[in-house]
Amino acid sequence: MPSFGRLHLITDTRPGRDPLTVVRAALTAARDELVVQVRVEDSATDREAYELARRVLALCAPYGAGCLVNDRLHVALAVGAAGGHVGADDLPVGAARRVLGPAAVLGATAREPGAAVAAVAAGASYLGVGPCHATSTKSGLPAPIGPAGVRAMADAVGVPVIAIGGVTADRVPALRAAGAYGVAVVGALSAAADPARATAELLGALTC
Numbered sequence: 001m002p003s004f005g006r007l008h009l010i011t012d013t014r015p016g017r018d019p020l021t022v023v024r025a026a027l028t029a030a031r032d033e034l035v036v037q038v039r040v041e042d043s044a045t046d047r048e049a050y051e052l053a054r055r056v057l058a059l060c061a062p063y064g065a066g067c068l069v070n071d072r073l074h075v076a077l078a079v080g081a082a083g084g085h086v087g088a089d090d091l092p093v094g095a096a097r098r099v100l101g102p103a104a105v106l107g108a109t110a111r112e113p114g115a116a117v118a119a120v121a122a123g124a125s126y127l128g129v130g131p132c133h134a135t136s137t138k139s140g141l142p143a144p145i146g147p148a149g150v151r152a153m154a155d156a157v158g159v160p161v162i163a164i165g166g167v168t169a170d171r172v173p174a175l176r177a178a179g180a181y182g183v184a185v186v187g188a189l190s191a192a193a194d195p196a197r198a199t200a201e202l203l204g205a206l207t208c
Contacts, residue, residue, distance in 0.1 A: 004066040004082070004105060004126075005033035006182030006206045007199070008162055011052065012190035013040050019052065023059055025195035030203055032064035037085055037107075037184065039070035046075060053079045068107065073099045083107070085128060097123030111142060111149075113156035120157045128184060129153045131165025132175060135187070147178035154179025169198075172205035182206060 009026050011019040023036055038053040053069050057079050060067045069076035069084045073096055076084040083105030086096045093108045100106055108124035110116040116127055131144050144165060145152075154161045160181035167175070167183045175183060185202065192198035 004035045005030065007033055007202055008035045008037055008128075008164075008182060008184035009189055009199075010037045010039050010070070010164075010184055010186045011056065012186050013044065013052070017190050019190070020055060020059070022190050022192075022195045023056055026189055026199040027059060027063050027065055029196045029199035030065070033203055033206075034060075034063070034199070035066040035068060036060055037068045037070050038075075038081070040072075046072065049075045050078055053081060057081055066105070068105060076100065076104075083125070085109070093119045093122035093124050107162070110153065111145065113152050116153050116157050120159050124159065126160040126162055126181070127153065127157060128162050128164050129180070130163055130184075132163045133166025133171060135166040147174045150175055150180050151178040167202075169201040169205045172202065173208070176206065 007030055013019055026034055036056050038056050040049045040052060049072050053075050057067045067081045069081050071090050073084045083100055085107035087109045097106055105125045106123060107126050107128055108119040109128045110119050119127060129150055132150060133144050150163050161179060162182050162184050163175040163180040164184040167185050168188055172183055189195045189198050
């Protein structure tokens with residue numbers, strides 16, 4: 001699997017958000033330690049997803065930062081992203097691997113060790129694990145698993161575990177201590193008054 005950064009920024013395309021401005025700011029602070037996961041609202045068209053992914057990929061390239069596309073794997077292929085990420089309601093991991101090919105980065109969402117092991121066996125390069133803490137970014141999520149849940153997942157698999165859900169800089173050390181390779185954030189950067197500074201704080205917590 002190609003190396004990728006410990007901080008994953010998931011684009012926030014809800015009304016009132018400006019994902020490209022946040023991506024630009026985060027890249028200046030994180031450079032190749034950043035992975036941008038392009039995620040759009042379910043109501044977005046494929047053309048809208050394609051245009052956002054194309055622009056994000058262009059921003060990432062000069063910094064050597066990774067770019068993945070969530071859910072819409074055909075968009076990932078169309079723009080030449082490094083790979084994609086599938087959630088519980090998307091294509092099964094094995095099918096997603098066949099779509100992307102053997103060399104692409106493929107992330108999968110998992111919330112308990114059995115699902116984590118199965119996802120890795122089916123071809124997942126890394127796991128998005130959570131929600132670790134309560135979050136208002138996405139509705140309908142199960143109860144938070146906390147650092148203990150992250151530890152159970154990290155102990156079960158040999159691929160990087162990316163903790164997601166209510167992640168803040170002050171919560172990162174406990175997640176890292178539990179075995180998380182890195183963290184994924186949405187609101188921690190998209191709602192920050194200074195996304196570059198917030199990125200630097202998260203990175204500092206990840207690397208200390």
